[in-house]
């Protein structure tokens with residue numbers, strides 16, 4: 001798997017270096033983006049686009065700290081020195097190198113990519129025939145949501161330790177008007193998360209809903225127990241079918257089944 005190299009240029013100041021500006025949305029075009037990693041091509045392992053060849057652009061920085069986050073290297077400020085400040089052109093160079101110049105889906109993930117301004121990257125990529133998806137928790141809206149092909153909103157269940165601010169979530173939905181498709185993906189660790197997901201589905205009846213079992217082992221150096229992962233999927237399928245709940249699709253994290261918790265895949 002090819003990884004993006006951090007640019008060799010001296011580290012340029014980025015907006016979050018300015019005191020008081022950390023985690024505020026970066027709205028100005030032309031600012032550096034904090035990028036934790038760029039990798040691919042791989043397959044999208046989760047949700048609506050599962051199996052689709054994809055290059056991932058993972059933004060550094062998140063306004064949440066989910067108890068079970070599998071991408072802490074893009075969240076925890078302990079890792080911020082490893083986040084490369086990159087211009088849109090530098091990101092684009094990496095994406096085109098990884099994709100061999102062939103248009104495919106670029107997934108913006110993180111961290112929370114909605115902290116930063118990806119509008120210029122999306123405009124550049126779309127002009128060359130690439131498609132864009134974005135994974136975000138729905139806590140920060142961005143005007144560029146409207147330019148995406150797919151917006152994946154992933155509100156966090158009780159086990160995450162966060163409480164969803166539904167007003168902010170609704171703002172994200174409004175910002176996404178014009179986007180190709182908006183889907184909801186919920187991670188389920190336990191019965192409480194499951195009951196919460198059922199309530200969310202009632203609140204958002206018109207959006208396609210994807211459920212995935214939570215992965216409790218997120219250390220990249222620890223092998224994933226595939227039997228246990230299959231049991232968690234089995235448990236979730238039985239819950240959904242046992243309740244005759246036919247709205248959601250239940251999916252595993254395909255990349256975890258194939259590569260475990262390895263990064264950059």
Ligand SMILES: C[S@@+](CC[C@H](N)C(=O)[O-])C[C@H]1O[C@@H](n2cnc3c(N)ncnc32)[C@H](O)[C@@H]1O
Nearest residue numbers: 068069070071110111135136137154187214215
């Ligand atoms: C790492 S997050 C980054 C994007 C954004 N911050 C978010 O949470 O939607 C990408 C996806 O991974 C999911 N995820 C994170 N940790 C997980 C875990 N331990 N098990 C299953 N899914 C997980 C999140 O819920 C989200 O849907």
Ligand SMILES: Nc1nc2[nH]cc(C(=O)O)c2c(=O)[nH]1
Nearest residue numbers: 042043044045046109255265
């Ligand atoms: N293959 C693959 N699929 C993914 N779907 C969501 C991911 C993420 O971490 O955002 C992810 C990821 O890191 N790798």
Ligand code: SF4
Nearest residue numbers: 062064065066069111
């Ligand atoms: S919102 Fe996403 S990236 Fe942020 S801590 Fe939660 S799972 Fe991790």
Ligand SMILES: [Mg+2]
Nearest residue numbers: 070071109253
């Ligand atoms: Mg992940």
